[in-house]
Amino acid sequence: MRIARALLVPALLLAAWEALSRSGAVSPLVLPAPSQVLLRWVAYARPAEPWDPARGGAIAWLFSGELPRDALASLARVAGGFAIGAGLALPLGLLMGARPAVHDLLNPLIQVLRPIPPIAFIPLAILWFGLGNPPALFLITLGAFFPVLMNTIAGVRHVDTIYLRAARNLGADEWTVFRRVMLPAALPHVLTGMRVGLGVAFIVVIVAEMIAVNSGLGYRILEAREYFWSDKIIAGMASIGLAGLAIDLLMSRLNGWLLRWHRGIEG
Amino acid sequence: MGEAEPAILMRGVRKVFAAGGREVVALGGIDLSVAPGELVCLLGPSGCGKSTLLNAVAGFSPPTSGTILAGGRPVTAPGPDRAMVFQEYALFPWLTVERNVAFGLEMRGEPRQAVREKVAAWLEKLHLRDFRDRFPKDLSGGMRQRVAIARVLAIDPPMLLMDEPFGALDALTRRNLQDELLRIWAELGKTVLFVTHGIEESIYLADRVVVMTYRPGTVKRIVPVTLPRPRDPASPAFNELKKVVNALVMEEQARHAVAEMGAAAG
Numbered sequence: 006m007r008i009a010r011a012l013l014v015p016a017l018l019l020a021a022w023e024a025l026s027r028s029g030a031v032s033p034l035v036l037p038a039p040s041q042v043l044l045r046w047v048a049y050a051r052p053a054e055p056w057d058p059a060r061g062g063a064i065a066w067l068f069s070g071e072l073p074r075d076a077l078a079s080l081a082r083v084a085g086g087f088a089i090g091a092g093l094a095l096p097l098g099l100l101m102g103a104r105p106a107v108h109d110l111l112n113p114l115i116q117v118l119r120p121i122p123p124i125a126f127i128p129l130a131i132l133w134f135g136l137g138n139p140p141a142l143f144l145i146t147l148g149a150f151f152p153v154l155m156n157t158i159a160g161v162r163h164v165d166t167i168y169l170r171a172a173r174n175l176g177a178d179e180w181t182v183f184r185r186v187m188l189p190a191a192l193p194h195v196l197t198g199m200r201v202g203l204g205v206a207f208i209v210v211i212v213a214e215m216i217a218v219n220s221g222l223g224y225r226i227l228e229a230r231e232y233f234w235s236d237k238i239i240a241g242m243a244s245i246g247l248a249g250l251a252i253d254l255l256m257s258r259l260n261g262w263l264l265r266w267h268r269g270i271e272g
Numbered sequence: 273m274g275e276a277e278p279a280i281l282m283r284g285v286r287k288v289f290a291a292g293g294r295e296v297v298a299l300g301g302i303d304l305s306v307a308p309g310e311l312v313c314l315l316g317p318s319g320c321g322k323s324t325l326l327n328a329v330a331g332f333s334p335p336t337s338g339t340i341l342a343g344g345r346p347v348t349a350p351g352p353d354r355a356m357v358f359q360e361y362a363l364f365p366w367l368t369v370e371r372n373v374a375f376g377l378e379m380r381g382e383p384r385q386a387v388r389e390k391v392a393a394w395l396e397k398l399h400l401r402d403f404r405d406r407f408p409k410d411l412s413g414g415m416r417q418r419v420a421i422a423r424v425l426a427i428d429p430p431m432l433l434m435d436e437p438f439g440a441l442d443a444l445t446r447r448n449l450q451d452e453l454l455r456i457w458a459e460l461g462k463t464v465l466f467v468t469h470g471i472e473e474s475i476y477l478a479d480r481v482v483v484m485t486y487r488p489g490t491v492k493r494i495v496p497v498t499l500p501r502p503r504d505p506a507s508p509a510f511n512e513l514k515k516v517v518n519a520l521v522m523e524e525q526a527r528h529a530v531a532e533m534g535a536a537a538g
Contacts, residue, residue: 170332171362175376176352189366266366266407
C-alpha cells in the first residue's frame with residue numbers, strides 16, 4: 006500500500022510526459038519520451054559486444070558497456086579526491102580543534118578560502134595542472150576538504166568536558182584522553198562532515214568532467230549534447246542521480262554502524 | 273578520629289569566580305576533615321558551593337587559596353585515588369558497559385586477563401552481568417549510575433567523590449541505589465564524600481552531615497548522625513534529626529531566594 010502510494014506520483018508524471026512527447030507538441034530533440042530514454046539507457050549500459058568466454062571473465066564483460074565504464078571512472082575520481090581531501094582535513098581538523106593556538110593561526114586563512122566554491126577554482130586548476138585527471142582530482146579534493154575540516158574542528162571543540170573529566174579522573178594521560186575520548190566523542194561530527202564532503206565531491210566531479218577530461222558521467226552528458234542526443238543526456242542524468250543516491254546510502258549505512266552507540270540513531 | 277591521619281583535609285579553602293566583571297566568592301574558607309572510612313554528606317541549597325568544593329577535592333578546579341590534602345598528599349590534579357561519580361553518569365557512550373568498567377583498569381596498564389576478571393566480578397556485584405554488551409544509551413538512569421559506580425570501584429580507590437549521583441533518579445531507584453552504596457561502603461570501608469541537596473538522603477546515608485551556607489559557601493553546622501543502620505526514615509528519631517537539618521537548610525534557602533530576587537530586581 007505504501008509502495009503503491011510512493012510510486013503513484015512518479016508513475017503519473019511519467020505517463021503525462023510520455024503522452025506529451027507522443028502527441029507531437031514538443032520536438033523529441035527537446036524532450037524525448039521516457040520510453041525512448043529507457044531504450045537509450047539500456048543501450049548505454051549494455052556490454053558493447055556479445056559474451057565471449059575466451060576474452061575474459063563474466064564480470065569484466067558485464068562492466069564493458071559505456072555506462073559502467075563512465076560510472077567507474079567518475080566514482081574512482083570521487084574516491085581518490087575524497088581520500089586526499091578528507092585525509093588532509095582530518096588530522097588538520099583534529100589539531101585545530103584540540104590546540105587553540107593552531108586554530109588561531111590558521112582559521113583566518115580558512116575562513117577566507119572556505120566560501121570560494123570549488124567550481125571557481127576551475128580556471129586556476131587548469132592553469133596549474135593542465136587538462137586530464139590532475140585538475141579534476143584537485144577540485145574534488147578541495148570540495149571534500151572544507152566540510153570535513155570544519156566539522157572535525159567543531160566535533161573536537163564540542164566534546165563534553167564531563168567525558169574529559171571522567172577520563173582524567175580514571176587516570177588517563179593527555180594523549181590517551183585525545184585518542185580514546187576526544188576522537189570517538191567527535192566522531193558523529195566528523196562523519197557528518199564526511200557525508201557532506203562526499204556529496205560536494207560528487208557535484209564537483211561532474212563539473213570537472215565536463216571541463217577537464219573525456220571520460221566519466223559528466224563528460225558523457227556534455228558529449229551527448231554535441232550530437233543532440235537528448236535521450237542520452239537524460240539517461241546520463243538519471244545515472245548520476247542513482248550513483249549519488251548509492252553513495253549517500255552507503256555512507257549513511259556506514260555512519261549508522263559506526264555510531265550504533267549514539268543516542269540519535271535507531272537500531 | 274584524632275589518631276588516624278584524615279582521608280581528606282581541607283584548610284581555608286576559598287574559591288573566587290569572576291562572573292560578568294564581578295567577583296563571586298563561591299567558597300569562603302572551608303575547614304573540614306574526613307576520616308578514613310567515613311561517609312560524609314555535603315548538604316545545602318544550589319549555589320552553596322558544595323559541588324565546587326567536591327571539584328576542588330577531585331582536582332578538576334583548584335581552589336583560589338587554601339590547601340586540600342587527600343591521603344596526606346596535596347591535591348594538584350585529578351587522579352584515580354579520588355574516583356568521581358557524576359550526576360550525569362559521564363559514561364563513555366561509545367563504549368559498552370563492560371568496556372566502560374574496564375577503562376580505569378586499562379589506564380593502569382593491567383594485563384588483559386586481570387582486567388577481564390575484575391570487570392566480570394564488578395558487573396556481577398552490581399547486578400549488571402546481563403547488560404555487559406549494551407551501550408549506555410540503552411540503559412535506564414539507575415542502571416547507568418550502577419555502571420558508573422562499578423567503573424570507579426573497579427580501580428579500587430581509597431575514596432569516592434559523589435556529586436549528587438542519585439539526583440536524577442526516581443524515588444524508588446534512588447532508595448535502591450542508596451542501599452547498594454551503603455552495602456558496598458560497609459563491605460569495602462571506602463571514604464565517601466557525597467554531595468546532595470536531599471535532606472532525607474543525607475541523613476539516610478551519612479555519618480556526618482555538613483550543612484553549608486549560601487554564597488559564600490562555608491560550613492554552617494556539622495550534624496553527626498548516630499542512628500544505627502539500616503535507618504528507617506519513618507522513625508521518630510530520624511524525623512527529629514530531619515527537622516533540625518531542615519531548619520538549618522531552610523535558613524540558607526531563604527537567603528538564596530532573597531539573593532536571587534535581589535539579582536532579578538537589580
